[in-house]
Amino acid sequence: MDQYTLNLLFVGASFALYIGIAIWARAGSTSEFYAAGRGVHPVTNGMATAADWMSAASFLSMAGLIAFVGYDNSTFLMGWTGGYVLLALMLAPYLRKFGKFTVPEFIGDRFYSPTARLVAVICLIVASVTYVIGQMTGVGVAFSRFLEVSNTAGLLIGACVVFAYAVFGGMKGVTYTQVAQYCVLIMAYTIPAIFISLQLTGNPVPPLGLLGEHQGSGEALLKTLDQIVTDLGFNSYTGHHSNTLNMVLFTLSLMIGTAGLPHVIIRFFTVPKVADARWSAGWALVFIALLYLTAPAVGAMARLNIMTTVYPNGVTEQPIAYDSRPDWMKNWEVTGLLSFEDKNGDGLIQFYNDKNADFTATAEANGWTGSELVVNNDILVLANPEIAQLPGWVIALVAAGGLAAALSTAAGLLLAISSSVSHDLIKGQLNPNISEKGELMSARIAMAVAIAVATYLGLNPPGFAAQTVALAFGIAAASIFPVLMMGIFSTRVNNKGAVAGMLTGLIFTVVYIFLHKGWMFIPGTNSFPDTVDGSLLGITSVSIGSIGAVLNFAVAFIVSHMTEDTPQEIKDLVESVRIPRGAGAATDH
Amino acid sequence: MADNSSKNSYWSANLRLIIISLIIWAIVPFGFGILLRPALMGISVGGADFGFWVAQQGSILVFLALIFFYAWRMNKLDREHGVDEE
Numbered sequence: 001m002d003q004y005t006l007n008l009l010f011v012g013a014s015f016a017l018y019i020g021i022a023i024w025a026r027a028g029s030t031s032e033f034y035a036a037g038r039g040v041h042p043v044t045n046g047m048a049t050a051a052d053w054m055s056a057a058s059f060l061s062m063a064g065l066i067a068f069v070g071y072d073n074s075t076f077l078m079g080w081t082g083g084y085v086l087l088a089l090m091l092a093p094y095l096r097k098f099g100k101f102t103v104p105e106f107i108g109d110r111f112y113s114p115t116a117r118l119v120a121v122i123c124l125i126v127a128s129v130t131y132v133i134g135q136m137t138g139v140g141v142a143f144s145r146f147l148e149v150s151n152t153a154g155l156l157i158g159a160c161v162v163f164a165y166a167v168f169g170g171m172k173g174v175t176y177t178q179v180a181q182y183c184v185l186i187m188a189y190t191i192p193a194i195f196i197s198l199q200l201t202g203n204p205v206p207p208l209g210l211l212g213e214h215q216g217s218g219e220a221l222l223k224t225l226d227q228i229v230t231d232l233g234f235n236s237y238t239g240h241h242s243n244t245l246n247m248v249l250f251t252l253s254l255m256i257g258t259a260g261l262p263h264v265i266i267r268f269f270t271v272p273k274v275a276d277a278r279w280s281a282g283w284a285l286v287f288i289a290l291l292y293l294t295a296p297a298v299g300a301m302a303r304l305n306i307m308t309t310v311y312p313n314g315v316t317e318q319p320i321a322y323d324s325r326p327d328w329m330k331n332w333e334v335t336g337l338l339s340f341e342d343k344n345g346d347g348l349i350q351f352y353n354d355k356n357a358d359f360t361a362t363a364e365a366n367g368w369t370g371s372e373l374v375v376n377n378d379i380l381v382l383a384n385p386e387i388a389q390l391p392g393w394v395i396a397l398v399a400a401g402g403l404a405a406a407l408s409t410a411a412g413l414l415l416a417i418s419s420s421v422s423h424d425l426i427k428g429q430l431n432p433n434i435s436e437k438g439e440l441m442s443a444r445i446a447m448a449v450a451i452a453v454a455t456y457l458g459l460n461p462p463g464f465a466a467q468t469v470a471l472a473f474g475i476a477a478a479s480i481f482p483v484l485m486m487g488i489f490s491t492r493v494n495n496k497g498a499v500a501g502m503l504t505g506l507i508f509t510v511v512y513i514f515l516h517k518g519w520m521f522i523p524g525t526n527s528f529p530d531t532v533d534g535s536l537l538g539i540t541s542v543s544i545g546s547i548g549a550v551l552n553f554a555v556a557f558i559v560s561h562m563t564e565d566t567p568q569e570i571k572d573l574v575e576s577v578r579i580p581r582g583a584g585a586a587t588d589h
Numbered sequence: 590m591a592d593n594s595s596k597n598s599y600w601s602a603n604l605r606l607i608i609i610s611l612i613i614w615a616i617v618p619f620g621f622g623i624l625l626r627p628a629l630m631g632i633s634v635g636g637a638d639f640g641f642w643v644a645q646q647g648s649i650l651v652f653l654a655l656i657f658f659y660a661w662r663m664n665k666l667d668r669e670h671g672v673d674e675e
Contacts, residue, residue, distance in 0.1 A: 074644035078618040081649045085614045088656040089607050093663075207646055211635020220636025238637045240626065248619055273674050275667065278660035285656055289649050296645040578600055579672045 003392050007146045010396035011403060014184050015161050018177045018407075022165030025173045030440050033170030034101035034419050040175055040270040046283025048175045049267045051182035051404070052412035053080075053258075053284070054291060055131070056138030057468070059185060059405035064377030066299035070237035072247065074296070079251040081285060081292055083258025086481070088281030091259060092268040094488045094577045096277040101269065103262040103416075103480065104424045110487040110577075112570060113495035114429065119502050121424050123479045124262045127472040128413045129457070131263075134468045135410035136458025139403060145335060145382065146399035152459060158407060159455040166411045167447045171270060171419075174411045181404035186290055188401020192385045192394055193294045196301050199388060206297035216308070225300055228307045231315045232352040233359030237300065243532040246543050253545035257473030260481030263409075263416035274580035302380045305387050310351045310373065319349045328386035337376035344369040414454060418446035464521045470513050470542045478505035478548025486556055488578070491571045493560045501556025509548035516541040599670035606662055610655050618648040 001009075027033040040048070058080070065073045098106050104124060108117025136155055143154020165173040190206070197209030201221055214221040226236045235241045258264065267284075268277045309326060310319050322340055332338040340349060344367060351373040353359060363369075382402065385394040422443035427434050434442070464471055479502045486493040486501070493501075514520070516530040528536050539547065576582070621629065626640025634642040667673035 071641055071644060074622065074641075077645060078622060078648045081652050082614065082618060085610070085652050085655050089610055089659055210645070211637075211642070213636075222636035222641075238641045240623075244623065247623055251618060251623070275660070275664045275674065278656075278663055282653065282656040282660055285649075285653050289653060292649055293646055575596070578603075579596060580667050580674050581672045583674055 001392070003395060004148065006392045006396040007399050010393070010400040011147065014180075014400045014404060017180050018161055019164050021176045021180060022169050022173050025165075025169045025176045027168070027170035027172045027440070030101070030423075030436055030443065032172045033440055033443050034269070034423065035266075036170075036172040036175045036270040038270055038272055040272075042271050042276040042280035043283050044179055045175070045267060045271050045276075045280045046285075047182045047287050048178035048270075049264065049280070049284035050287035050291075051178040051185065051408035052174075052267055053264055053288060053409070054185065054405055055409035056135055056402065056406040058291065058295075059189065059402055060138065060381050061378050063295045063298040063302065064380035066296055067303040067380055068375075068377055070235065070300075071240055072242040075247055075251045075254065077292055077296060079254025080258055081288060082251070082255040084281055084285045084288070086255060086259035087264070087268075088278060088285075090485055090488070091265060091481075092277045092281050093274045093580070095265060095484070096268050096271065097274050097577050097580060097583045099269075099583060101266075102419050102423050103265055103484070104420055105428070106487065107483055107498070108424070108428065110570065110573060111483075111493075111495045111498040112567070113499060116483070116495060116498050116502065117424060117428060119499060119506070120480065120483070121420050123475050123502070123506060124420050125417060127261065127475045127480075128263060128417050129454070130464055131261075131468050131472045132410055132413040132417075132454045133457045133461055135406045135413070136454050137461055138406040139410070140458060142382075142399060142402045142406065146396075155455060155458050158403070158410075159451055159458075162407060162411050162414065163448065163451050166414055166451070167444050170443065170447075171266075171415055174415050175267075175270060177411065178408045181408035182287060184397075184404040185401040185408070186287070188397045188399075188404070189291050189298075189381070190294055192388065192390055192398060193298050193301075195390050195394070196305070196384065196388045197297060200301050200304065206301075207293040210297040210300055214304070221304070222300065225304050225307075228304070228311075228315055232307075233356040233362070234353040237303070245538070246532055246540055249539060249543035249546050253477050253543055253549075254469075254473055256481050256549050257475075257477035257545055260476035260479075260484065261472070262420070262476075262480065263412040265484075266416055266419065267412070274583050298381065298384065302384055302387065306375065307351075309387065310349050319351065321347050322349055323347065325349065326387075328383055331386065332379055332383055335379075337379045339374045341372050341374075343372050349373055410454065414447060414450045417450045418443055421446040421450070462521075467513070467517060467521060470517065470544075471510075474509045474513060474542075474545035474548065475506060477545030478509040478552055482549050482552040482556070486553065488574065490557075490560075491566060491574045493556050494563060494566045494570075496563045497556040497558075497560030500559040501552040501554075504555040505548040505552030508551050509544055512536070512544045512548075513541045595670050596672065599666060599672055602666055602670075603663065606659065606666075610659055613651065614655060617643060617651045622648055 031037050062076050104117045104120035107120040139158035140151040140155040143149055144151045165177045193206040194204050197206040198204050201209040201212035202215055203209040203212045214224040217224045222238055226238055230236050271277050271280050349372055350368045352371050354371040385398055426442050427439050483498050483502050515527050518525040528534055530541050622644035629639045632639035
């Protein structure tokens with residue numbers, strides 16, 4: 001069977017599975033549509049949360065980001081997992097006890113303010129839409145690489161599949177497809193990693209292989225890698241070469257942002273009890289950790305594999321000739337994500353760091369006139385099985401896994417958006433007397449519209465689409481997380497404090513991002529370069545969310561203490577949220 | 590239903606637990622993984638140093654332990670203070 005047929009078979013079978021689940025799990029009530037009837041087992045919800053959370057970025061990009069930078073990009077590993085501690089200890093159990101359907105609904109009720117709810121809806125929609133565009137473009141790319149259809153056709157097929165289970169099944173359909181998608185994506189991620197770890201270190205557990213001995217050299221894998229990359233003028237893999245303050249703030253922003261992302265928070269509304277919400281956050285991190293502990297191993301091993309492919313006899317010897325390059329390089333050259341330019345005309349592939357001034361002399365002595373190979377970060381995970389010469393079915397599985405990662409996150413985001421539109425805007429503001437049936441219908445219509453908008457934006461990505469990390473995490477960290485936390489842990493923060501705090505965090509963060517990335521991300525309209533030295537506060541725009549969060553807290557406390565105390569019924573509400581007993585009664589309201 | 594003093598002691602026990610957990614949550618990645626890494630270079634773990642291992646694997650394992658410990662401890666506290674769900 002050729003590779004194309006295998007890809008088609010694996011992707012087709014996974015899609016059939018998702019649609020089968022959609023038919024089985026249709027939602028009959030708003031409680032099922034918004035919260036899967038609050039009957040999801042904590043382990044099941046943990047698995048669904050892991051798929052919901054791990055996006056195309058986690059699956060495709062993260063290992064590549066680590067591979068080409070090394071230690072400094074550990075920020076993603078720590079930041080995207082550390083947020084679950086905040087979620088488990090400070091948000092999930094209490095919001096489950098509150099027992100409503102959306103994040104803005106809690107903010108509106110706790111701060112007795114339709115304005116606060118509206119600001120929360122806007123933050124939710126901007127963050128989620130930015131995020132969903134990245135998933136949709138990921139679907140298009142995966143389709144065009146593996147199934148040889150156009151980007152547009154790929155995106156439309158993906159959108160139809162999401163439509164099938166999200167519009168009819170709501171949270172219920174999304175939950176159970178996410179469980180299936182998690183199984184597909186984790187197999188697709190770990191199986192190639194196990195093979196590669198065996199090949200390079202003889203250890204079948206990739207995280208242990210990372211710390212193990214490299215079979216070729218008999219030295220520790222990380223030492224070998226450090227040696228090879230520094231011999232070619234690159235920064236050492238395990239060394240720290242970035243700005244420490246920014247590394248700390250970026251990690252912190254990712255953590256707080258993770259805890260504040262509405263599509264993750266609403267997953268914890270689906271479990272039956274407060275105690276389950278606590279366990280479920282732990283299970284979610286178990287399933288996430290399976291991928292996140294594998295990713296650094298995949299990164300280091302892929303980097304080593306690429307280096308030894310180009311320099312089969314060691315970096316002091318000649319690299320391979322372009323004509324005898326392996327097939328995987330030829331495959332990826334077609335996509336333009338890998339390219340070769342014979343700058344010194346010797347027919348060999350010189351691959352080194354030509355931006356390192358200290359290395360220029362060595363390069364010139366060797367007759368090198370520039371690095372001749374360009375490899376895009378994002379191809380690493382997809383190309384990994386080919387680089388390690390694994391069988392065709394593994395490549396097909398990776399294709400299905402990449403699509404599962406993008407689709408599961410897209411569905412979760414679309415659900416957060418449509419719930420907020422139908423529950424917070426239509427029922428909350430426009431038509432409070434809407435019937436249960438009417439609200440369910442409007443939720444389905446909102447979902448269909450959200451899918452259409454996301455598909456359109458996926459086909460015509462606006463400038464902000466590439467800024468998921470800065471914009472979505474920045475907004476979630478600076479506006480949503482602090483106000484949720486204060487709503488639970490303080491009885492004193494009132495409506496005025498919350499609105500002032502949220503707006504301060506939001507405006508500060510967005511303006512800071514615009515000042516460094518351009519207004520509305522239009523190139524050339526930025527006032528400062530987005531580098532550590534050139535930036536306004538010495539902080540890059542991706543790291544600013546944590547500062548926005550601090551401002552949000554400070555302004556909310558100051559304004560609250562200068563204005564009147566919260567009413568007694570709000571104090572009672574906070575007291576009740578803090579106590580698990582009675583969560584069952586809050587299920588139906 | 591639990592009385593007010595029981596509720597208050599439940600909440601302060603919870604806050605204590607959260608604060609201790611968050612101190613560990615912060616020290617491990619930001620301390621051992623980043624800021625204190627140069628001081629810990631002497632400890633080697635599988636071809637690299639302790640700080641590198643914490644940043645790439647150790648923090649995630651600590652986060653997992655914290656969440657499960659908190660869930661176990663809180664569910665026990667719920668019962669002790671009579672605020673658990675029936």
